[in-house]
Amino acid sequence: MKKIIKVVGAILIKEGRILCAQRGGEKSLPFLWEFPGGKIEQGESPHQALIRELSEELLIEVELEATIFDAVSYEYDFGMVNLTTIIGKLKSGEPVLTEHQEIRWLSPEELFEVEWAPADIPIVKKLSKMHFNQ
Numbered sequence: 160m161k162k163i164i165k166v167v168g169a170i171l172i173k174e175g176r177i178l179c180a181q182r183g184g185e186k187s188l189p190f191l192w193e194f195p196g197g198k199i200e201q202g203e204s205p206h207q208a209l210i211r212e213l214s215e216e217l218l219i220e221v222e223l224e225a226t227i228f229d230a231v232s233y234e235y236d237f238g239m240v241n242l243t244t245i246i247g248k249l250k251s252g253e254p255v256l257t258e259h260q261e262i263r264w265l266s267p268e269e270l271f272e273v274e275w276a277p278a279d280i281p282i283v284k285k286l287s288k289m290h291f292n293q
């Protein structure tokens with residue numbers, strides 16, 4: 160039985176575009192693209208973990224939707240990632256890269272121009288067919 164890694168990622172929307180982040184080269188899944196976020200710590204809700212992670216890794220404050228957008232599981236060689244995603248928007252600050260290699264605001268139809276972490280594919284597929292007004 161693989162270890163279960165609970166992760167939460169943000170689908171941050173601005174002017175119809177989605178914030179996409181490229182992982183660093185020294186991490187697991189090097190240079191693949193992901194939704195910014197990270198591991199949920201003991202006792203945290205996904206929302207609490209996401210607010211903490213985004214303030215730590217991108218130095219931003221966000222407003223999150225109350226409901227979960229989607230959740231998927233993917234078995235990597237290092238463990239089973241349970242990825243929960245939540246839609247939100249920037250409340251203050253502009254993203255500052257402290258861990259990521261690069262960030263891009265991509266429109267839904269541009270999402271597959273970058274190479275995503277395998278766990279994210281079903282979520283990215285769903286988003287690529289959507290349209291965001293703000």
Ligand SMILES: Nc1nc2c([nH]c(=O)n2[C@H]2C[C@H](O)[C@@H](COP(=O)(O)OP(=O)(O)OP(=O)(O)O)O2)c(=O)[nH]1
Pocket residue numbers: 164166167168186187188192193194195196197198240242276277278279
């Ligand atoms: N934040 C985030 N992580 C993702 C996504 N998709 C996906 O497979 N993951 C994986 C990568 C990591 O294994 C884990 C997230 O943990 P983390 O953000 O704390 O990762 P990390 O690179 O600092 O940790 P590590 O795996 O190198 O120990 O979930 C995603 O969209 N967003």
